[in-house]
Amino acid sequence: MKLTVLGSGSPEPHVRRASSGYLLEVGDDCILFDCGGGVFDNLIRSGRKPSDVTHLFFTHLHSDHMMDYARLVHAAWDEGGAPLKVFGPAPIAQITNAYFGPDGLFAHDLRARTELMPSQAVWKARGGTLPRAWPEPVVTEITGGDTVNGETWYVTSCTVPHAQPALDCMAFALAHAGRKFVYSGDAGLCDQLEALCADADFLIHWCYRLDGEVADPEMMGLTPTPSEIGQMAKRAGVRQLLLTHFRVQMDTAEGHAAALAAMAAAFEGKSGVLEDLQVYQIG
Numbered sequence: 652m653k654l655t656v657l658g659s660g661s662p663e664p665h666v667r668r669a670s671s672g673y674l675l676e677v678g679d680d681c682i683l684f685d686c687g688g689g690v691f692d693n694l695i696r697s698g699r700k701p702s703d704v705t706h707l708f709f710t711h712l713h714s715d716h717m718m719d720y721a722r723l724v725h726a727a728w729d730e731g732g733a734p735l736k737v738f739g740p741a742p743i744a745q746i747t748n749a750y751f752g753p754d755g756l757f758a759h760d761l762r763a764r765t766e767l768m769p770s771q772a773v774w775k776a777r778g779g780t781l782p783r784a785w786p787e788p789v790v791t792e793i794t795g796g797d798t799v800n801g802e803t804w805y806v807t808s809c810t811v812p813h814a815q816p817a818l819d820c821m822a823f824a825l826a827h828a829g830r831k832f833v834y835s836g837d838a839g840l841c842d843q844l845e846a847l848c849a850d851a852d853f854l855i856h857w858c859y860r861l862d863g864e865v866a867d868p869e870m871m872g873l874t875p876t877p878s879e880i881g882q883m884a885k886r887a888g889v890r891q892l893l894l895t896h897f898r899v900q901m902d903t904a905e906g907h908a909a910a911l912a913a914m915a916a917a918f919e920g921k922s923g924v925l926e927d928l929q930v931y932q933i934g
């Protein structure tokens with residue numbers, strides 16, 4: 652499996668980081684986890700086309716995890732790509748319909764692109780046929796505990812505490828050829844997440860707070876520190892641990908050094924802080 656980091660940031664604007672997005676190539680499939688703002692541009696920078704993405708999993712529907720969703724679907728459609736397979740919590744089907752349905756936000760654009768003669772001529776010149784259908788991503792709503800099976804891989808999920816009850820929030824584990832990749836999404840620590848991380852080869856875990864940063868008790872329970880994440884990863888038998896989703900105020904040389912030292916004190920495997928467009932081979 653090959654991981655390309657397409658977004659390691661947060662909702663905050665950042666010159667070096669897009670919001671959340673992680674691309675995993677598994678056999679012939681190209682599986683994107685989350686699609687926050689800037690992820691689309693990093694997909695192109697990484698040398699891929701929008702229609703290369705075969706599957707998209709949403710951990711939750713905070714904007715920084717789905718802002719580039721419509722752009723990806725529209726651009727892949729415009730290339731004539733196969734419909735994207737989308738998995739995520741409700742109401743992702745309603746959101747998709749609100750973008751691409753008959754009365755959706757893009758209805759005027761799609762009518763123009765499919766019904767006007769000059770646009771039809773451009774489409775036919777690229778090998779397309781008429782009538783031209785609108786984008787039709789294949790959406791499956793899932794929740795924590797659900798499993799999704801690919802040809803050579805499967806994804807398991809669990810509910811994680813983050814933005815309930817407004818949003819259903821999940822973490823995902825993908826298993827392929829004896830290897831296991833886990834992505835926490837945005838998550839407070841919990842028994843289900845620790846179980847999902849058991850014997851993982853590679854764990855991406857969000858980090859919203861450094862050790863020593865005091866917040867109100869409810870917030871602290873939802874935002875584990877690098878040492879707490881490292882301790883959990885050690886208990887779960889994780890082999891490699893990468894933190895992501897730093898806030899701008901933490902994203903300094905001092906902040907990184909503090910996070911790396913705290914993780915190293917708790918966790919013996921390889922650890923680090925992700926950067927956009929990094930590539931990791933898993934297995």
Ligand SMILES: [Zn+2]
Pocket residue numbers: 711713813814837
């Ligand atoms: Zn979130």
